[in-house]
């Protein structure tokens with residue numbers, strides 16, 4: 001029995017080195033642990049050489065120039081290419097299908113984020129056109145949010161797993177291995193079709209004991225090309241309910257904590273495997289000071305102090321006591337969602353439960369303690385005016401982040417932003433979910449500002465961020481190269497690969 005995990009490309013369209021997918025590593029390790037005689041593999045199409053006609057992105061030379069002068073033209077060229085492959089019958093899908101069939105899997109398990117869903121549909125239909133026997137299983141955040149819609153819209157798919165997928169996938173593998181269908185209705189969260197009718201097992205599966213899970217497999221697929229570092233979680237889920245985010249829906253508002261001893265055991269394994277940069281994926285790592293203190297103590301007493309960590313925090317969890325605790329940790333940067341510059345957007349529109357004063361005092365403190373920071377901003381929020389966007393723009397020099405990123409708000413499924421978009425007549429389905437990237441001001445503008453104005457502000461914002469970023473990059477590259485000269489080679493390799501994609 002062979003299970004082939006698949007990820008369709010997304011970030012590679014923008015030339016960003018993708019990270020190794022933690023959830024696929026975990027699912028693979030779980031299956032190997034539970035099922036005898038199983039072969040598990042991973043085809044990561046983020047590493048596909050995407051053929052890009054010069055008419056779509058400009059010549060190689062202009063691209064290099066754009067890359068150096070301003071990020072904006074590059075981002076727009078990439079967005080245009082992304083849109084064209086979803087509408088023009090691009091040959092990349094047939095190539096993916098061939099690559100999958102060449103591996104002769106019994107089950108193809110595809111990871112689904114909303115922005116990938118149009119490509120997932122194209123790919124599943126192609127697999128089915130060419131092969132009747134392979135079972136196709138879908139899982140991931142989009143399926144957790146829209147399982148019924150997906151199984152209804154995708155005739156080619158056999159199973160959709162809503163929510164916690166480890167045990168459900170294990171059971172599907174056993175059923176397919178033993179060719180028996182008797183238990184399907186007993187599987188919580190599993191959607192399937194029988195005799196043309198769709199069915200679902202009872203309810204959504206709950207998270208299982210996370211301390212009992214095997215550690216994620218870190219070596220599936222094309223390991224050499226991934227962005228340096230590995231992801232790890234110490235908790236799953238989020239207790240807040242921000243209007244643009246679906247994290248709280250995915251875990252139904254609950255937060256599941258992993259014991260710090262178990263986290264440390266996995267970190268030891270990562271250290272022994274040669275990983276140094278660790279990114280903690282928790283929605284809010286700083287949720288509990290008590291847990292953070294324990295984490296820092298255990299890292300330092302377990303010979304792990306050479307590891308470098310980055311993590312996400314809410315600005316309202318940053319205070320001097322927390323910063324004293326994490327001062328004993330080797331931190332590359334702390335990520336924070338700044339999002340907007342006015343209390344109206346933060347509180348009324350986003351339901352962030354923070355004020356702009358909280359953001360400013362958090363950054364002042366982080367800067368005072370000399371932590372490097374990564375700030376995330378959003379433009380195009382529901383009902384946002386041009387003055388409110390300006391206020392967000394003006395926050396950047398006030399808080400002085402080390403790095404930043406700006407997105408156009410997108411109405412993701414099951415969020416309040418989606419409800420707002422629908423009221424404005426913007427309804428997205430599987431055929432156009434690809435439009436929901438955070439990079440395009442023209443596809444899903446929820447603000448009061450005209451598309452062209454939003455585009456202009458977005459462009460200015462990107463330039464401002466790029467300036468900060470360049471300063472930061474020079475500093476951190478020098479630091480990295482001094483500590484690991486081999487990295488410069490792998491960086492150059494990645495950049496050469498990226499520019500080659502643009503050659504005719």
Ligand code: B12
Pocket residue numbers: 005006010011018019020021022023024026027109110111112113114115116137138139140141142144145161163164165166169231233236237238244245246247250281282283412413437438
């Ligand atoms: C960490 C994280 C990232 C990391 C990924 C780290 C990594 N390399 O693994 C980074 C920063 C790279 C990232 C990027 C993006 N992310 Co993100 N991310 C998260 C976060 C915070 C945690 C995800 C996680 O790893 N959880 C731990 C794993 C074990 O649990 P899980 O993801 O729930 O997975 C379970 C099931 O979903 C399922 N499953 C997952 N994959 C698969 C695959 C198969 C085949 C099957 C059967 C099942 C299955 O099984 C798992 C075990 O039960 C979530 C928020 C959240 N709390 O869920 C957002 C979240 C998933 N991200 C989101 C988004 C939008 C993105 C981006 C599109 C952002 C962007 N504009 O670029 C990209 C897309 C990345 C991609 N396609 O490759 C959205 C997804 C919403 C949606 N409707 O699609 C979320 C929910 C946050 C939000 N804004 O609402 N992300």
Ligand code: SF4
Pocket residue numbers: 238239240241242245246247248283284314337
């Ligand atoms: S934005 Fe952050 S704090 Fe808000 S709901 Fe999402 S994960 Fe939670």
